[in-house]
Amino acid sequence: MDLRNTWDQWPDVNGRFGEFGGRYVAETLMPLILELEAEYRKAKEDPAFKEQMDDLWTHYVGRPSPLYFAERMTEHFGGAKIYFKRDELNHTGAHKINNCLGQVLLAMRMGKTRIIAETGAGQHGVATATICARFGLKCVVFMGETDVERQKPNVFRMRLLGAEIVPVSSGTGTLKDAMNEALRDWVTNVEDTFYCIGTAAGPHPYPELVRDFQSIIGKEARAQILEREGRLPDVVMACIGGGSNAIGLFHPFLEDEGVRMLGVEAAGHGIETGEHAAALNGGKPGILHGNKTYLLQTDDGQIVDAHSISAGLDYPGIGPEHAFLRDSGRAEYLSCTDKEALEAFQLCTRLEGIIPALEPSHAIARVGEVAKELGPDGLIVLNMCGRGDKDVFSVAKALGVDM
Amino acid sequence: MPTSRISDAFARAKGENRAALVTYIMAGDPDLETSFEAMKALRDNGADIIELGAPFTDPMADGASIQKAGLRSLAKGTTLRDTLKLAARFREEDQTTPLILMGYANPVFRMGYGEFASAAAEAGIDGTILVDLPPEEDGELREEYAKHDLSVIRLATPTTHEARMAKVAEGASGFLYFVAVTGVTGAGSADPKAISGNIEMAKRVSGLPVCVGFGVKSGAQAAEMAKIADGVVVGSAFVDHAEKAHESGDFSSAPRGMGVLAQELSSAIKEVAKP
Numbered sequence: 001m002d003l004r005n006t007w008d009q010w011p012d013v014n015g016r017f018g019e020f021g022g023r024y025v026a027e028t029l030m031p032l033i034l035e036l037e038a039e040y041r042k043a044k045e046d047p048a049f050k051e052q053m054d055d056l057w058t059h060y061v062g063r064p065s066p067l068y069f070a071e072r073m074t075e076h077f078g079g080a081k082i083y084f085k086r087d088e089l090n091h092t093g094a095h096k097i098n099n100c101l102g103q104v105l106l107a108m109r110m111g112k113t114r115i116i117a118e119t120g121a122g123q124h125g126v127a128t129a130t131i132c133a134r135f136g137l138k139c140v141v142f143m144g145e146t147d148v149e150r151q152k153p154n155v156f157r158m159r160l161l162g163a164e165i166v167p168v169s170s171g172t173g174t175l176k177d178a179m180n181e182a183l184r185d186w187v188t189n190v191e192d193t194f195y196c197i198g199t200a201a202g203p204h205p206y207p208e209l210v211r212d213f214q215s216i217i218g219k220e221a222r223a224q225i226l227e228r229e230g231r232l233p234d235v236v237m238a239c240i241g242g243g244s245n246a247i248g249l250f251h252p253f254l255e256d257e258g259v260r261m262l263g264v265e266a267a268g269h270g271i272e273t274g275e276h277a278a279a280l281n282g283g284k285p286g287i288l289h290g291n292k293t294y295l296l297q298t299d300d301g302q303i304v305d306a307h308s309i310s311a312g313l314d315y316p317g318i319g320p321e322h323a324f325l326r327d328s329g330r331a332e333y334l335s336c337t338d339k340e341a342l343e344a345f346q347l348c349t350r351l352e353g354i355i356p357a358l359e360p361s362h363a364i365a366r367v368g369e370v371a372k373e374l375g376p377d378g379l380i381v382l383n384m385c386g387r388g389d390k391d392v393f394s395v396a397k398a399l400g401v402d403m
Numbered sequence: 404m405p406t407s408r409i410s411d412a413f414a415r416a417k418g419e420n421r422a423a424l425v426t427y428i429m430a431g432d433p434d435l436e437t438s439f440e441a442m443k444a445l446r447d448n449g450a451d452i453i454e455l456g457a458p459f460t461d462p463m464a465d466g467a468s469i470q471k472a473g474l475r476s477l478a479k480g481t482t483l484r485d486t487l488k489l490a491a492r493f494r495e496e497d498q499t500t501p502l503i504l505m506g507y508a509n510p511v512f513r514m515g516y517g518e519f520a521s522a523a524a525e526a527g528i529d530g531t532i533l534v535d536l537p538p539e540e541d542g543e544l545r546e547e548y549a550k551h552d553l554s555v556i557r558l559a560t561p562t563t564h565e566a567r568m569a570k571v572a573e574g575a576s577g578f579l580y581f582v583a584v585t586g587v588t589g590a591g592s593a594d595p596k597a598i599s600g601n602i603e604m605a606k607r608v609s610g611l612p613v614c615v616g617f618g619v620k621s622g623a624q625a626a627e628m629a630k631i632a633d634g635v636v637v638g639s640a641f642v643d644h645a646e647k648a649h650e651s652g653d654f655s656s657a658p659r660g661m662g663v664l665a666q667e668l669s670s671a672i673k674e675v676a677k678p
Contacts, residue, residue: 301513
C-alpha cells in the first residue's frame with residue numbers, strides 16, 4: 001500500500017487505522033458513539049464551533065504555546081539544535097486541556113449535562129474539572145485508589161474545582177480500572193452523561209477526535225519552526241503513554257517525508273523485567289477499552305498491569321494510531337526507564353530552568369542520543385507536554401529526599 | 404448440529420408453554436471442579452441453557468459480583484483453554500443442554516478466532532456472547548463460526564432502537580440476549596413494564612428467541628420476565644453462591660446453593676406458564 005500523502009484518510013469509515021482501532025464496546029454504548037461521531041462531523045464543519053474553540057484556546061488556555069530554543073541543553077549534548085514545544089505552559093499545566101475543551105464543547109452541543117472522566121496522575125482529571133467548572137457542568141472523575149493516595153494535591157485541586165472523585169478499588173485499582181469504572185458508569189447513565197476520554201484511545205471516534213484536538217500542538221510547532229529556522233525539523237519527539245500529546249505533535253508532520261517521528265515509551269524498571277508500560281515495545285495486539293491496539297497481556301489474553309514512575313504513562317495500552325504508525329514504519333518508538341527519566345528530569349531543570357513533568361522527562365532522556373546522531377546541523381522539536389510541579393513529591397521520594 | 408441444541412431447548416420450553424431458564428456461572432470460581440459440579444446441579448434443577456463465563460481481567464460491562472468472580476477464577480490460574488476443557492467434560496455426560504461461553508473479546512482474539520472456533524466446537528460449546536464484540540467488529544469471528552455451526556449471540560439493550568436492532572440481528576443466531584437495564588450485570592432491578600415494548604420489537608425484528616437478563620435475581624422477578632420473554636437469564640445471583648463458598652472454604656455449598664436457586668427460579672417460571 002502506498003501510504004504517502006494518505007495519512008489524513010485514517011481512520012477509515014469503520015474507525016480503523018489499518019487493522020487497529022475500531023469500536024469494541026458493549027451494545028449499550030453503540031448508539032452513543034455513533035451519535036457522537038455524527039455530532040463531531042457536524043461540529044467540524046461548523047464555523048461557530050471552531051470560533052468558540054479558538055477563542056477559548058487563546059484567552060483561556062493561553063495558546064499558542066511558545067517554541068523555545070533549549071540553548072544550554074543543545075550545548076550540553078553538542079549535537080542538533082533542540083527546541084521545546086512548551087505545552088506545559090497551558091492553563092492547568094499540560095496538553096490535556098486542549099482535548100478536554102474540545103470534548104466538553106461537543107458534550108454541550110449534544111445536550112449532555114454530566115461529564116465523566118478517568119485519570120491516572122490527575123492531569124486529565126484536573127483539566128476536565130477545570131473546563132466543567134468554567135461551563136457549570138457536573139463532573140465525576142474516576143481514579144484508581146492507589147493514584148488517589150499518590151496524587152493528593154491533584155485530588156484536592158479537582159475537589160476545589162467542584163468535581164466528585166470516585167476512588168476505584170475494583171480490579172487492581174489503577175488507571176485501567178478507573179477506565180473500566182468510567183465505562184460502567186457510562187453504560188448506566190447513557191442519557192445525560194458524556195465520557196471525556198483523556199487520551200487518543202478508546203472506541204472510534206475518540207482516537208480521531210482527541211488527535212484532532214491535540215493536533216493544535218503540531219500545527220503551531222510546524223509554523224513556528226518554519227518561522228524560526230526556515231525549515232522543517234529532522235526529528236519530532238514526544239513521550240507516549242496513551243499517546244495523545246505525541247499524536248498531536250506528529251500528525252501535522254506526517255506528510256512531511258523528511259521528518260522522523262520518535263515516540264518514547266516508559267520502560268519502568270526495564271522492559272526485560274516485565275515491569276514497564278511499553279505497549280509497543282513489549283506488548284502484543286489485542287482488544288481493550290473499545291479499540292484494537294498493542295497491549296501488555298499474557299498469552300491467555302489477560303491484561304497485565306503497567307508500571308512506570310510516571311503515573312501519566314502507567315497504562316497497559318496505547319492509542320491505535322500509534323500502533324498503526326509503528327507497524328507501517330512511519331514512526332519509531334524507543335523507551336526509557338524510570339531511572340533515566342529521573343536523571344533527565346534533573347538535567348532539564350538545572351540546564352533550562354524548566355521543571356518538566358516525569359512524562360516528557362522520558363522523551364528528554366532520549367534526546368541527547370538523537371541530537372548527537374543528527375550532528376550540529378540537525379533540528380529537533382520535543383514536546384514539553386507537562387510541567388513537573390505535580391511530580392516534585394514523587395521525585396523527592398525516588399531520590400531519597402525527605403521533604 | 405450444535406445450533407440445534409439451542410433451538411431444541413427453546414422448543415422444549417415452548418412445548419411446556421414456558422420461558423427457558425438460562426443460568427450463568429463463572430468458570431473456575433471457586434475452582435474448576437466446583438464449576439463442573441455446579442453445571443450438573445443447574446441442569447438437574449431446571450436450567451435449560453448454561454452460560455459459562457470465561458474470566459477476563461477487565462470486564463467493563465460487569466458489576467461487582469461478576470468482576471470479583473472473574474478475579475477469583477484468574478487467581479486460580481483459569482485460562483480460556485481451561486474453560487473449554489470444563490465445557491468438554493460436561494459435554495461428555497450431557498449431550499442436550501446448550502452451553503454458551505460468555506466473556507470478552509481479547510482472550511478469544513489472542514487465541515485466534517479460527518483456533519478458538521474449532522476448539523469451542525470440539526468442546527461442545529454451542530455459541531458465544533462476547534460482550535465487547537458488536538456486529539461491526541465480529542465479521543471475522545462469524546466466518547470462523549460458520550464453519551462449525553457455532554452461534555453468535557448478540558446483546559440488545561434499551562438503547563437499541565429499531566433501526567439498530569436490524570443491525571444487531573444481522574448474522575446473529577441461537578437467541579438474542581436482551582439486557583434489561585442500562586447498566587452493568589447485577590445492578591439495579593429490571594422493570595418488565597418498561598421493556599416489554601422493546602422485547603416485542605426485538606422478537607419481531609430478529610425472528611430469534613429473546614432472553615432477558617441483567618438485574619434478575621429472584622423467582623418473582625424471573626416470573627415477571629417469563630411473561631414477556633422466551634427466556635430469562637440469571638447470573639450474579641448464582642455467582643454470589645460461588646463467592647460464599649470461596650469465603651467459607653466449603654466449596655460443595657456452591658453447587659448446593661445454586662441448585663436450590665435454580666429450582667426456585669424454574670418453579671416460578673413454570674407457574675406463570677403461558678396459556
